[in-house]
Structures are given as C-alpha cells and as structure tokens.
Amino acid sequence: MAATDTAAATDRPGRAAPAARLPRRKPHLPQPVHGHFRRLKTRLTVVFLGILFLVPWIRWDRGPGLPDQAVLFDLPGRRLFAFGLELWPQDLPIAVGLMVAGAFGLFYATSLSGRVWCGFSCPQTVWTDIFGGVRRLAHRIAKGNEAAIGPLTGAMSAAVAILTGLGFAQWFVDAPGLAGRFLGGGLPGAVYGAVFLIALFTYVLGAHARERVCLHMCPWPRFQAALLDRDSLVVTYRRTRGEPRARKRVALRPELLATPVAAPAPATATDTPQAFAFAADGSVGLAPGATLAATPAGRGDCIDCGRCVQVCPTGIDIRDGLQMGCIGCGLCIDACDEVMTKIDRPTGLIRFDAEEADPAPMAPPARIGFFRPKAMIFGGAMIVALAAVSFGVANITDVQVDVEPQNTPRYVLLSDGSVRNDYTVRLSHRLPRLDGVTASVEGMPEATLRFTSGDDGDAAEMAVGGQRSAANRLLVIQPPLRGEALPPAGPHPIVLVFHDTSTGAELARVDTRFWEPER
Structure with missing residues (x-):
C-alpha cells in the first residue's frame, strides 16, 4: 500500500488540542508492467x-x-x-x-x-x-x-x-x-x-x-x-489459494544450503522461512537450477512481493478485498501472473472473478453472466434508448415549420365582414439553399393568405434569403359569407401547405385550426 505519514497534534496555549489528523497519503507513482x-x-x-x-x-x-x-x-x-x-x-x-x-x-x-x-x-x-x-x-x-x-x-x-x-x-x-x-x-x-x-x-x-x-x-x-451483484466480475484476489502468504518464496540454490532443510511447518505470525529468499538481483524468479514443483506445506501461492500494489494506478492492495479505489484495470492481474510464471506456479491468483465463484483454490474463473435480472434491466433500458434515438434520427426532416395560432384575440372580424386569423410561422431547414417559401391553405378554398411582409393573393411568400431559419406572421382571411354558407362558430380544421418558391417542391404540411365568430 502507499506509504503514509502523520502530522502530530500540538497543544497551543489557550487553545484546545486539535483532533488527530488522518494519515497524509503520499503520491503514488505506479510502476510499468507487461501483460x-x-x-x-x-x-x-x-x-x-x-x-x-x-x-x-x-x-x-x-x-x-x-x-x-x-x-x-x-x-x-x-x-x-x-x-x-x-x-x-x-x-x-x-x-x-x-x-x-x-x-x-x-x-x-x-x-x-x-x-x-x-x-x-x-x-x-x-x-x-x-x-x-x-x-x-x-x-x-x-x-x-x-x-x-x-x-x-x-x-x-x-x-x-x-x-x-x-x-x-x-x-x-x-x-x-x-x-x-x-x-x-x-x-x-x-x-x-x-x-x-x-x-x-x-x-x-x-x-x-x-x-x-x-x-x-x-x-x-x-x-x-449499487450496480454490482454477487455474479458481477470484479478484480479478485483468490484468498483460498494465496493465503497464508509466504514471503521470500524463491528457493535458494542447493549449494547455499549448509544442511538439508525439512519441509516447513505451517506459517505463524513470527515464522520466517529459512529455505526461501528473493534472488540476489532483486528479481522474482527461481534461482538457476532450482525447481519449485509445489507450494511448501502450509503456505499459499502469494509470495508477498508487493508487485500488485506497485503497478496499481491508485496504489491499493487488492489482497485486502474489493475497494472503492479499485478501478478494474487488471494491471495487478498482469503483475501477479508475471510473478507466478517466474516462480513456476499457475497464473490466476488475482483475476476477474465473481463473488459467487467456486472458492476452491484451483477452480476455473466465473464466466460473464448476461442473463441476470440487474444486467438485463440495464441492457434492456439501453436498447430502448437506442431504439428511440434511431427512431428520432430516421424521422428528422430537412424542413421544419411550426405554426402557432394567435389566441389573443382568436379572430378579427373586419369591417367588410371578412374574418381574419393570425398565425406565427417559424421555419428552419437543413437544405443546401432555400430562398423563400410560399404558403397556401387547404379546407378554405376562397381564403386569401398574406405574410406581414407580402401582398394579398391566392398564395403568400416568405423570404428566407439563404438563411437557415426565418419567422414571420401569416394572416389567413376568410371572405364575407352569406346565408347558408355561414359556417358554425368555433374552430375549424385547415391545412397550411408550404412550397419552395424556386422549385415548387412541397416542403411541409401543418394541421391547424381557423376560428369562426358568432354571426
């Protein structure tokens, strides 16, 4: 683990002694690893x-x-x-x-x-x-x-x-x-x-x-x-295989042993192995000519070399169990596998495994379980969100026209008996070029339309001028009607149709309403 130092609390005259500070964590510089x-x-x-x-x-x-x-x-x-x-x-x-x-x-x-x-x-x-x-x-x-x-x-x-x-x-x-x-x-x-x-x-x-x-x-x-369960794969130290740790596990060369050494007894807190040591150059591995066919009696495979801590980006000791500081990068797995290979032991002492995995020391690792309630809920929600995005992208239009009827007042009764409804038209487009649009109405064959910047007529034109968006006020005027032709009061459905003034191509159709007054 990363080294720590402590700042001692000091008593000052007239002031209460400050509480003991938490250990100050020194910067951790991870060592390189291969794997x-x-x-x-x-x-x-x-x-x-x-x-x-x-x-x-x-x-x-x-x-x-x-x-x-x-x-x-x-x-x-x-x-x-x-x-x-x-x-x-x-x-x-x-x-x-x-x-x-x-x-x-x-x-x-x-x-x-x-x-x-x-x-x-x-x-x-x-x-x-x-x-x-x-x-x-x-x-x-x-x-x-x-x-x-x-x-x-x-x-x-x-x-x-x-x-x-x-x-x-x-x-x-x-x-x-x-x-x-x-x-x-x-x-x-x-x-x-x-x-x-x-x-x-x-x-x-x-x-x-x-x-x-x-x-x-x-x-x-x-x-x-909250996102994990007992079947989630996380970086795991196999305690049943690694404990108790046997520091200095590399066998000495036979010629360095003065007398034959019996098989070591189970390790205790004060036990120091006599027949095992790190190599003279500080590396971890078998000495020349030595073999390590089996773990000494009573000892696990972990040799407590500290490589898993040295290469960890956050400096935690994964042997203490899953921690908040573990980012799941697997570099400690590479470091441990490297050491296990050098001392002629099976790899996988540290590996991605599940809490529900077989605890046997040499059990195979757990597989990713895709069909679990929590994983299926998250995966299903992701698929639904992606489907909604795909639907939205597929339905993007090159021209979007929003028509908002003016409700204050809903209609204007002109002096000649005509009825006028006002609409705010907002247009945006993704076309390479659009100079203007013309508007016409379906459902009111005798109506006239006029943008505030245009003239009366069967169609009204709104200039866009090559811009990506434009807004204008559209006036729809119903001429005077008499007798049986009088429509009932209230809203009546109409369709506003917009065309490209240059090509005549239809750009958009917008359903809206036209309000008739009481007559």
Missing part, C-alpha cells in the same frame, strides 16, 4: 487518441456554403454536423436519448464486469497513463541527471496538455487550419480561453492529481456497489 490487460489498455488509448485527433480531419462534402468537416460543433450557428446528419437545438431529444443510452450502457458494463469504464476508457485514466509514460520517457532522456528530470517532465507534460487542448478545439473549428490560425492569432478569444482551460485541467488532473481524482473527487465509485 494482457496492459496491452489492451495501450490499444484502447491509441483508439481514443485517434478519435480525438483524427476524426475532425475527415472531410464530408455538404455542398456550397456549408462546412466540409465530418464532425463539427458549430456553436455560432447552434448546430452539430455529424457526417450526414445536421442537428439543431430542436433535436435536443436525440442528444438526451444518446446520453440516456450511454448512462445505461455504463450501468450495464459495470453490472457485468465491474468498473471497466474507469479502468480502460475514463479520460482521467487514459491521460494519467499517458503522463506516466511521459514521466518514464523523461527519466530515460535525462539518463540519471536528477536536476534535469523535473524540468524535462514538466515541459513534456505541458506540451501534452496543450496538444490535448488543441485536439479538443478541433471539434469546434476547422481542424486543418487550426494550428496556423492558433499560432497566428486568427482565432476568437473564446477558442484561446477554451484551449488554455482544457490544457490546465489536463495538466493538473492528469499529471499531478492522478489517483486522487479517482479516490476523492470522482463520484462514480461511491455508488458502484
């Missing part, structure tokens, strides 16, 4: 960095006047371009659906395999891993020059943080021209501020706070227990 989970983390890190830095460079032709970046958050235009999709503020339910699906997907993964999100995909974990590699690279470059290690590590970490900020900014401005405009001062001040803030937070949280974010700042581990 299956380390390779998986490295590959996923490459994938995530590729998404961050390369996706904004993909081009997507949308026609003249529109950005050709495949994925772009256009904040001034209040829209999101994602390949063939263009999302507007009114498409917010789709974004909400994606977030809901992502949340249930996270719950589902946690119920199956513990905190795999934290261990492999969380940005804090990914960038802490990157800064750990930067630290090791700085040590290699400095070649033992202690005075140069600190400044070199700081400079390289700052460069990584700035690159991260620029990578984030690529999603909001044109990626190919970002670097030149950034260095030339041709970007808005908000972009420079965003890059600075992202770089600052990346540097502070990834290079300095590191595991403290997971242990003290992140809320996720506080409620992960």
